Amino acid sequence: MTRRKEIDGSAGVPTFYGKELRWKREEAGLTQQQLVEGSFYGHSHLSEIERGERRMPHDLAVHVDKVLKTDGFFARRCEDVRKARKAGHAEYFADVLEQEQRAQEIEEWGPALIPGPLQLEPYIRAVVQASFPMGTDEEAAAKVKARRDRAWLFEDAQGPESWVVLHESILHQPLVTDDEMAEQLAHIAAVARKRRFIPQILPWNTGAHPFMMGTTRLMTFGDAPPLMYTEGMYNGQVIDDPGVVKQYMKAYDRLRAAALPPEASLSLIESAAEDYRNGKYARRLERRPLAEEQP
Incomplete structure (x- = not known):
């Protein structure tokens, strides 16, 4: 019993x-x-x-x-x-929070940012402050906590099987300090090395490819039809139309085919983390003047 x-x-x-x-x-x-x-x-x-x-x-x-x-x-x-x-999350994300609890598999495409559940606090704060510059410290703290509470999706051995494709530009666009970016990328690699999810990097020079738009997530379930979620900066949409979801799933397969193999992708992430530790990207954080002074 x-x-x-x-x-x-x-x-x-x-x-x-x-x-x-x-x-x-x-x-x-x-x-x-x-x-x-x-x-x-x-x-x-x-x-x-x-x-x-x-x-x-x-x-x-x-x-x-x-x-x-x-x-x-x-x-x-x-x-x-x-x-x-939905505390700490946008209202339009409430349904996704509920569905991801039940998902057996999650496939995600990150064209500009690391997926939320893989983000560490400094990276989250940088994203939140850029998106909500007038928000209070309390609101920012709530968003940080809410996002870190979802880390189980990738870090928990009982979490859904996950596959993440990231654009290579994410590795070379430091949103935080070199040390923090090194820690962020090392964290992604460590989670992947534990076989918690499969990463792939889409090279910056791939050219035209599927999903040349915002973040996309596909979720499959054991007891329900698959869903697709796409998100912009201030809005998101869950799509459950079977025909449309099938189109997205086929497009995601083509995206994975265009990306580097998982092991090569993981090595690229670890290499980028090491470059940040060595200060290779330090100068990229310095703002350049809009125009040089003329003599």
Whole structure:
């Protein structure tokens, strides 16, 4: 018999909400399957909500309130859970946060930046300050924490299988100091060396290639169709149309074919990290004058 997993309601709003939901369901003497009967959701969906791993859709919350006779409690509070889950993240990213918890495989293309879960704090701060120059220190700290909390995607042995293609220019564009950039790239290499993800570098002189646009992520699941997510600086979009997602998956295969092999890519990342340690890129951080003074 599988041992019942306890829920730590003190861990945050989603787990508090989920624990209360489980308590009310069990108090009513209902199984998860019985509670979702008459809704459009399965018992596994409800199980993830009870564990705080998934947010409650409003229509399901209304259904639960009706069955459990909880006077609208879960419908009123599901917005609080949604806000808590996206703390430190953009609102449009909320669905991606939820889906990546369930993904079996993730394939990502980084044309200009290292993927968020692989970024270390100095790199994150540089990106955040460039994107939100008027933000407060507290807001920046929240974004740093939120991004580092997602490091498990690449660092956890139980995380999804991941494949990341990066444009070579990322290695030679120092967003932070030489020492910090060296540490950042060494971190990527160390995670990859532990076989947590497969890296490929697309050479700067490849020419025309698929995905000549913003960040793209493909996610596949064991119990649901694949999804594609694309992101700009202040917006993002999840695409679930099967035909469109299939097109993107084929394009990603062509992108991988154009990139360097994984081992050569990893060596290139490690070499760039060593160059930063040796100060090779130090002068690139110095701003050049717009025009030289004329005699």
